[in-house]
Amino acid sequence: MPNVLVLGAGGRIAQQATRMLADNDADLTLFARDPGRLTDTPASARVVEGDVLDRDRLADAVAGQDIVYANLAGDLDVQAERIVEAMRKQSVQRLIFITSLGIYDEVPGAFGEWNRRQIGGMLPPYRAAADTIEASSLDYTILRPAWLTDTDEVDYELTHKDEPFKGTEVSRKSVAALVADIIASPDLWPRSNLGVNKPGTDSDKPSFL
Template sequence: MANILVLGANGQIARLSENIFLDSTGDNLKLYLRRSDRLQDKAAAFEDRIELIDGDTTDTAKLVDSMKDIDMVYANLAGGNIEEQAHSVVDAMHQAGKNRLVWISTLGIYDEVPGKFGDWNKSTLGSYITNYAAAAKVIEDSDLDYTIIRPAWLTNKDEVDYETTQKGEAFKGTEVSRKSIAQIVVDIAQVPDKFSKESIGVNKPNTDGDKPSWY
């Protein structure tokens, strides 16, 4: 049984991962988010396993306090200040003496997406890629035991079907389900050395193309 701190706990992937944690593991969750009342019903249903924390991830002191007795930090964060948030998370983990971090990023941060899809992805996401690349560099430059997850374009399909690529390899495919990413997060919590010190691209097999199928 592990204790997991979920940052950005109301995100779509985060909520899916929380459901998997609660349904298929004995892990306990600290759910950290702004306007924590949004997850009040879930916390009430699992009051013995969920602690709600209302906070901003740029509040390093509050992050440090939230990391007491936790085994893994799972960051599902977004926003134009994602690099600042990365610095805050790393600093808090150092102060709290915590080491294992799972960080959700995006495809294209290493210019690793080939061909016409890579060109489309870069032009569509623009500065979003630049911001997430800067945040990922903060994580990689730290001494933390991190896993950076770089999903393809996300779907809401009720499936777990994925393959991975490593940093330095060309990205594959164009899409992957949010549920697949959520399952990877839960799997890492169960086997902490899974994807240790790795930045993985994640896609659904056989989804190659010039852009995601729904565009």
């Protein structure tokens, strides 16, 4: 397994992915602003406290990695710029980056209207982050999950950037499993931008809301 840097390692998807990767003997570096949020940290993992916006700290963490997996929130546009910059500096090519459904107004029907009302105002920096990554020379896979659940299952389907988004929800465990699969097979979904949802969940809004 490759050397993997997990940015935003304290997040719930990232922590599930970390456990899956550790089970497959990945060499993990966990980068988090608050390492205290990490639970069940694999004994072999290296934990780095830091902020993605700290250029020097991020570049040091990227050095020597094979794959960078970013699962962040907030000012994602600026964070994406910093990540692309650090990866170029350290000659690291493979990036897996989580954004959100709706950044291309690709969610159809009543659910699309509902989704825009709920989170439409939050999406511009997520779209800008995806644009920055796609404009780079990196070997990226961008994932746009549906609304997230804590259901203990792996059940997902994918849509491409130029296709209407399907479904309304997906489990965090499913997204984590997809990330782990891509890391285990880095040639999977190169320079791709994918929607992720649970099949059969088409509705006006997620079932849990």
